[in-house]
Amino acid sequence: xxxxxxxxxxxxxxxxxxxxxxxxxxxxxxxxxxxxxxxxxxxxxxxxxxxxxxxxxxxxxxxxxxxxxxxxxxxxxxxxxxxxxxxxxxxxxxxxxxxxxxxxxxxxxxxxxxxxxxxxxxxxxxxxxxxxxxxxxxxxxxxxxxxxxxxxxxxxxxxxxxxxxxxxxxxxxxxxxxxxxxxxxxxxxxxxxxxxxxxxxxxxxxxxxxxxxxxxxxxxxxxxxxxxxxxxxxxxxxxxxxxxxxxxxxxxxxxxxxxxxxxxxxxxxxxxxxxxxxxxxxxxxxxxxxxxxxxxxxxxxxxxxxxxxxxxxxxxxxxxxxxxxxxxxxxxxxxxxxxxxxxxxxxxxxxxxxxxxxxxxxxxxxxxxxxxxxxxxxxxxxxxxxxxxxxxxxxxxxxxxxxxxxxxxxxxxxxxxxxxxxxxxxxxxxxxxxxxxxxxxxxxxxxxxxxxxxxxxxxxxxxxxxxxxxxxxxxxxxxxxxxxxxxx
Amino acid sequence: xxxxxxxxxxxxxxxxxxxxxxxxxxxxxxxxxxxxxxxxxxxxxxxxxxxxxxxxxxxxxxxxxxxxxxxxxxxxxxxxxxxxxxxxxxxxxxxxxxxxxxxxxxxxxxxxxxxxxxxxxxxxxxxxxxxxxxxxxxxxxxxxxxxxxxxxxxxxxxxxxxxxxxxxxxxxxxxxxxxxxxxxxxxxxxxxxxxxxxxxxxxxxxxxxxxxxxxxxxxxxxxxxxxxxxxxxxxxxxxxxxxxxxxxxxxxxxxxxxxxxxxxxxxxxxxxxxxxxxxxxxxxxxxxxxxxxxxxxxxxxxxxxxxxxxxxxxxxxxxxxxxxxxxxxxxxxxxxxxxxxxxxxxxxxxxxxxxxxxxxxxxxxxxx
Numbered sequence: 001x002x003x004x005x006x007x008x009x010x011x012x013x014x015x016x017x018x019x020x021x022x023x024x025x026x027x028x029x030x031x032x033x034x035x036x037x038x039x040x041x042x043x044x045x046x047x048x049x050x051x052x053x054x055x056x057x058x059x060x061x062x063x064x065x066x067x068x069x070x071x072x073x074x075x076x077x078x079x080x081x082x083x084x085x086x087x088x089x090x091x092x093x094x095x096x097x098x099x100x101x102x103x104x105x106x107x108x109x110x111x112x113x114x115x116x117x118x119x120x121x122x123x124x125x126x127x128x129x130x131x132x133x134x135x136x137x138x139x140x141x142x143x144x145x146x147x148x149x150x151x152x153x154x155x156x157x158x159x160x161x162x163x164x165x166x167x168x169x170x171x172x173x174x175x176x177x178x179x180x181x182x183x184x185x186x187x188x189x190x191x192x193x194x195x196x197x198x199x200x201x202x203x204x205x206x207x208x209x210x211x212x213x214x215x216x217x218x219x220x221x222x223x224x225x226x227x228x229x230x231x232x233x234x235x236x237x238x239x240x241x242x243x244x245x246x247x248x249x250x251x252x253x254x255x256x257x258x259x260x261x262x263x264x265x266x267x268x269x270x271x272x273x274x275x276x277x278x279x280x281x282x283x284x285x286x287x288x289x290x291x292x293x294x295x296x297x298x299x300x301x302x303x304x305x306x307x308x309x310x311x312x313x314x315x316x317x318x319x320x321x322x323x324x325x326x327x328x329x330x331x332x333x334x335x336x337x338x339x340x341x342x343x344x345x346x347x348x349x350x351x352x353x354x355x356x357x358x359x360x361x362x363x364x365x366x367x368x369x370x371x372x373x374x375x376x377x378x379x380x381x382x383x384x385x386x387x388x389x390x391x392x393x394x395x396x397x398x399x400x401x402x403x404x405x406x407x408x409x410x411x412x413x414x415x416x417x418x419x420x421x422x423x424x425x426x427x428x429x430x431x432x433x434x435x436x437x438x439x440x441x442x443x444x445x446x447x448x449x450x451x452x453x454x455x456x457x458x459x460x461x462x463x464x465x466x467x468x469x470x471x472x473x474x475x476x477x478x479x480x481x482x483x484x485x486x487x488x
Numbered sequence: 489x490x491x492x493x494x495x496x497x498x499x500x501x502x503x504x505x506x507x508x509x510x511x512x513x514x515x516x517x518x519x520x521x522x523x524x525x526x527x528x529x530x531x532x533x534x535x536x537x538x539x540x541x542x543x544x545x546x547x548x549x550x551x552x553x554x555x556x557x558x559x560x561x562x563x564x565x566x567x568x569x570x571x572x573x574x575x576x577x578x579x580x581x582x583x584x585x586x587x588x589x590x591x592x593x594x595x596x597x598x599x600x601x602x603x604x605x606x607x608x609x610x611x612x613x614x615x616x617x618x619x620x621x622x623x624x625x626x627x628x629x630x631x632x633x634x635x636x637x638x639x640x641x642x643x644x645x646x647x648x649x650x651x652x653x654x655x656x657x658x659x660x661x662x663x664x665x666x667x668x669x670x671x672x673x674x675x676x677x678x679x680x681x682x683x684x685x686x687x688x689x690x691x692x693x694x695x696x697x698x699x700x701x702x703x704x705x706x707x708x709x710x711x712x713x714x715x716x717x718x719x720x721x722x723x724x725x726x727x728x729x730x731x732x733x734x735x736x737x738x739x740x741x742x743x744x745x746x747x748x749x750x751x752x753x754x755x756x757x758x759x760x761x762x763x764x765x766x767x768x769x770x771x772x773x774x775x776x777x778x779x780x781x782x783x784x785x786x787x788x789x790x791x792x793x794x795x796x797x798x799x800x801x802x803x804x805x806x807x808x809x810x811x812x813x814x815x816x817x818x819x820x821x822x823x824x825x826x827x828x829x830x831x832x833x834x835x836x837x838x839x840x841x842x843x844x845x846x847x848x849x850x851x852x853x854x855x856x
Contacts, residue, residue, distance in 0.1 A: 386497055387490035399530075403538040415534065419527045426523045430500060430516065438504045438512065 009059055009068060011051040012076060013114050019044025020107035027100010034099035038091050041103045045084045045110070052076050064120040064182040070486035072118045075248050078334055079113040082241040085341045088461045089348055090233040102142055106237065109135035113245040120256065122171045122181040125249055129167070129209065132242060133160045139234035140226050152229030156238075159212060159222040167209025173202030174257075183257035191260045203258055203274055210253070213246040214311040215304075216281045217288040227304035232351065235300065236344035239307055240337035247333045251318055251326045254278070265319050266410020279319045279414055285312030286421035293428050298358050299347055302428055303340065306383060309421055310336050316414055317398045320405040327483045328401045332394035334479065335382070335472060339391065342465035343379040345458060346372050362432065363439040371459065373436045375466035380429040382469045385422045390472035395422065397480065489526075489533055492608060495601060496522045499585075499593070506590040514588025518597075521571055521581035525605070528568025535561050536616060548616050555619045562620025566613040566628070572605030574661040576635035583646075583654030591698025594650065598657040598690035603683045606664045610676065614668065615848055621671065626759070628669035633762045633769070635662030640772035644779065647710055652780045653693045656736060659773055660686040660744075666762060667751035673845060675754025680841045682747035685735075685830060689744055692732040692823040695816070696725055697784075710783040726785045728820045733777045735827045738770060743830035750838075 007014065022044070023037045052073050059068040086106060090099070112132030119125050137160060141153020175181055177199045178189040193199070212219040227235045254262070254274050263273015270276055289309030296302040314336070317329030347357050349372055354361040366373040382391035399418065402411040472479055496519055503515035537543055540551040553561070571578045582602070586594045614621045636659050643655035660682065667679025735742035748770075756763050830837055 381497060387493045392490070392493070396534075399534050400538055403534055412535075416531065419531055423520075423524050423527045427516070427520060430497075430519060433501075434504060434512065434516075437501060 006061070009055065009061065009066065012048045012055070012080075013111050013118075015044060015048040015051055016080075016107050016111050016114070019048070020104040020111070023100050023107065024104040025100075027098070027104070035091065037100045037103050038087055041087050041107055042084055044107070045080050045087070049077055049080050052080075060120075062121070063180075064184065065124040066118055067120045068118070071248075071483075074482060074486050075117045075244065075330075076114045078337075079117060079241050079245055080110060082244065082337055082341060083107070083110040083113070083237070085345075085461060085465065086233050086237045086241070088457060089236055089341070089345055091457065098142075102139070102233075105135050105138050105142075106233070109139065109237065110241070113241050116245040116249050119249075120183045120252060122175065122183070122186075122253075122257075125253070126164075126168060126171060128245075129213070129249075130164060132245065133164060133213075136160075136234070136238055136242060139237065140230035142234060143231045146229070146231075148225075148229030149231060150229075152226045156222045156226045156230075159219075163209045163212035163219065166205045170202045170205025170208070173198055174206060177202060183252060186257045187259045190258070193260075199261075200272075203261065204277060206253065207250075207274065207277060210246055210250045211281055214243055214250065214314070215285075215308050216311045216315060217285040217308055220285065220288070220308045220311075223307055224301045224304040227307070228298060228300040232344055232348045236341050239303070239340040239344065243307070243311070244330075244333050244337045247314055247318075247329060251329060254318060255321060255326055262321060264406070264410070265414065266406045267413045269406075269410060275319055275321065278315050279411075282312045282315035282319060283414060283417045285309060285315065286417055287312075290421040290424040290428075294424065296428070299350075299362060299432060300357050302432065303343060303347075306425065306428070307340070309425060310383070312421070313395065313398060313418055316402050316411075316418055319414065320398075320402040320411060322401075322405065323484065323487050324401045325405060327480065327487050328394075328397040330483050331476070331480045332398055334483075335390040335394045335469070338465055338468055338472075339379045339382050342375060342462050342469070343383075345462040345465070346376045346379070349458070349462075359432070359435040359439075362435045365436040369459075371463060375462050376436060377433055378466040378469055380432055382473070384426045384429040386426075388470075388473045390469045390476060393473060393476040393480075397476075489529065492529070492604065493523075493526050495604065496526065499597065499601070502593045503585065503589045506593065507588045511588045514584045518581045518585035518588075521578065525568045525571030525578075528564050528571070529608075530568075532561050532565030532568060532613070536565075545612070545615070551616075553617060553619075558617040558620030559623050560620075562613060562617040563624050563627075565617065566609050566621075566624070569605045569609035569613055570665065573602055573609065573665065574605070574635070574658040575665060576631050576638055576658070576662070579635065579639070579658045582658050583651050586654035586657065586694070587648060587650040591694060594653075594694040594698060595691040598654070598694060599687040602657060602661055603664075603687055606661065606668065606679065606683055609665075610668055610679070610848075625669045625671050629666055629755070629759050629762050632662045632665035632669055633765050635659065635665065636766055636769040637772065640769050640776060643776040644772065646776075649697045649710055649780060649784055650694070652710075652776060653690070653697055656693070656773065656777065657686070657690050659769070660690070660736070662769075663748055663751055663766075666755055666766065670751070670754040670758050672754050672757055673842065674750055675758070676845045676848075677838060677841045678747055678750030678752075678754055680845065681743070681830075681834065681837055682751060684837060685743035685747045685827065688823050688827050688830075689732060689735045689742075692728065692820065692827070693736065695820055695823070696729045696732060710780065722785075724817060724820075728824065729781060729785055731824050731827075733781045735831070737774045737777050741828065741831050743827045743834070746831055746834035746838075750834075 019041060023041050026040060027037050055068050055073055057070065083106060087103060090102065109132055112128050112135060115128035116125060116132060119128060137153055137157040140156045141150050143149035174186065177193070177196070178186045180186055180189060208219065215223040226238060230238065258274050261273045263275040264271040265276045265279035285308050289305045289307070289312060293302050293305035293309065296305060314329045314333050317325045317332060319325070320328070350361055350365065351357050365376070378389060382389035385392045385395045399415045402415050405411055499522070500515050500519040503518065504512050507515065535557070536548055536553070539553060539557060540548050542548060567575070574582045586598055589597055639655045639659035639662065643652050643659065646652045646655065664679045664682050664686070667675045667682060670676070735744045738744045738748045752763050752766065
């Protein structure tokens with residue numbers, strides 16, 4: 001095909017790259033250009049979203065390296081929306097030095113997300129994973145004045161590169177066994193093969209890299225420090241965008257690529273395959289994430305452990321398999337990503353007003369800014385799974401799909417573990433809300449209780465996100481049906 | 489289910505922000521217990537949905553679930569609902585929560601929210617899984633009877649008036665569960681009637697204890713109240729509390745009697761032993777109610793209490809009106825009138841309850 005056609009197909013990614021470079025250049029021109037850079041970045045993302053909408057419905061390049069399908073377009077838009085909200089988050093708080101570079105890296109990470117989502121070929125997936133990962137490592141360590149940021153970046157980087165190395169090794173083993181790297185081709189070649197030990201090792205090692213990215217236990221140890229130490233927009237992006245894209249890719253890999261080996265995780269009828277592996281990861285993540293979150297006193301760390309637990313819930317959807325399972329998992333992770341960005345938005349406010357983000361810093365938020373407190377209530381309750389918020393419907397879809405997947409409700413054990421985890425999680429989400437609504441702030445001085453009046457744009461964004469959660473809770477089909485349709 | 493869960497979180501904030509004794513602990517305990525019950529319910533609903541393929545209650549009621557499924561799904565679903573109804577031994581959230589809640593909160597909690605559990609248990613659990621119900625009904629009856637007697641016995645030892653009323657709520661809800669366990673027309677209708685009647689009575693009791701007494705004397709400790717001779721200071725409150733106690737004890741003429749007797753007659757047909765044990769429980773109920781009544785209102789004025797014109801001075805520090813306000817009187821009178829009306833003419837409600845219970849299919853599938 002001609003180069004122009006190719007360019008049209010990759011136009012979203014190209015636009016974002018150009019925006020990143022533009023922002024980089026603008027950032028160098030003068031000192032106080034943070035606002036201009038953010039505006040340019042946001043504009044670039046909006047144009048890229050428009051470009052996605054103008055893509056043809058179906059296309060595939062280079063044996064699956066770039067796939068254009070309704071699913072990939074939908075998730076490219078979702079990832080860019082999450083990046084858009086992250087960029088708005090960067091404008092709150094104190095003005096960051098090197099704003100242009102930061103935004104450029106955010107945009108490059110977004111390109112990584114889009115490459116991940118749009119690929120069905122193992123090498124391209126790996127490239128996307130690395131692009132995303134490297135950008136996120138830098139973003140996590142970006143705050144040079146805070147030693148915790150450096151710690152976060154270092155831990156994330158060490159963990160991440162090791163896991164990527166595992167993944168690459170696993171991919172090479174799978175390639176060795178099957179002779180191709182395109183997912184559909186792999187599944188065709190492997191359909192006739194038996195599970196040799198080397199292939200099993202390859203599959204598990206590939207999964208390790210992705211389990212790290214989604215912060216599934218026991219590969220989650222980077223998450224608390226990364227969420228707590230990194231600058232807030234970085235943490236928000238890690239929590240939202242990278243999770244969504246990772247789940248899309250993980251789903252494609254196991255459901256398309258490794259489809260012949262799915263095995264079964266039903267209680268009385270376990271069959272070897274990737275399904276029991278993911279089921280064990282899910283159960284472990286749910287239990288570890290929820291139990292350790294109980295002991296936290298810092299809201300960001302608590303959100304990190306809850307991220308582990310939510311990765312577990314989403315994995316349940318993948319274990320269930322099939323179109324329904326995949327769409328339930330994607331719905332849940334999208335809702336989760338929106339919730340987390342909103343929650344981090346509120347944390348950003350609290351941090352800039354009180355200098356920290358422990359529970360004690362959140363005390364009294366209800367009187368200072370009822371709107372922010374209300375939004376945080378919506379986010380926390382959605383995470384806990386209280387109807388009529390979106391989180392509840394996400395869980396409902398996940399669990400009903402899991403139970404339907406097997407004729408004898410074989411996955412009931414997993415659903416029961418997940419329900420137990422949800423029960424525990426209500427406690428720590430309520431503790432956060434208790435700190436906000438019930439506790440008295442420590443310093444009772446009048447100036448500390450001033451209402452939070454500035455940063456209108458961020459407040460508007462946070463309330464927009466809360467409204468989205470409420471809306472998706474009342475009409476979940478708007479998103480769920482779209483995802484299901486995109487998958488068929 | 490959505491609305492069932494919706495109730496949980498506002499309760500937390502109501503109690504944690506506006507409550508009194510040990511409010512944060514009470515609020516969290518109540519919320520966690522309710523949510524735990526909710527999770528059990530969620531599991532049961534999911535299983536039912538996945539097996540039957542529909543969420544419509546009518547369709548689900550007609551669907552024939554396998555009896556193997558029913559034998560484990562029914563207890564899960566019912567226990568989930570019954571936690572909110574205060575089934576023994578998962579009832580401990582109720583006294584703590586009621587005592588911690590503000591007055592209006594307690595009235596809502598005991599009067600309505602506890603009924604949500606039993607109503608849902610009847611309408612969802614028993615209706616969808618009739619064979620499961622048949623298998624488990626004797627355990628339900630056992631737990632109900634234990635609840636009645638145990639709660640009444642514990643109430644006898646309480647020092648805080650609101651705790652007494654909280655335990656009495658658990659005991660009365662035990663009656664409801666017993667009626668449901670009986671599984672026949674009379675038992676279930678009696679249970680529904682008791683749901684209504686206890687709602688009114690509990691609201692009345694909490695109104696007196698919370699608003700009339702606590703707001704004015706700032707204490708609910710029975711020993712302290714005994715020294716205040718409140719029957720002289722707050723005569724209307726004393727009158728209301730006497731009426732409420734009578735209704736709670738099950739004295740004929742009040743709705744409590746009509747409901748309880750219906751339940752007991754229904755239970756006699758299926759579990760006669762339960763009726764004997766409940767009889768002992770009723771005596772305990774009378775005992776603790778009378779004790780609470782005597783100590784809170786009719787104690788002799790002890791030393792150390794300020795006397796003014798022969799009546800103890802209430803609210804030494806506060807700005808509450810000395811006499812019961814008109815709003816309080818109207819509210820209490822409405823409740824008292826209701827319990828009297830239903831007590832004297834239970835057909836008023838039973839005419840509506842019995843056809844509805846009759847229409848529930850599950851009663852036809854189990855021959856009692």
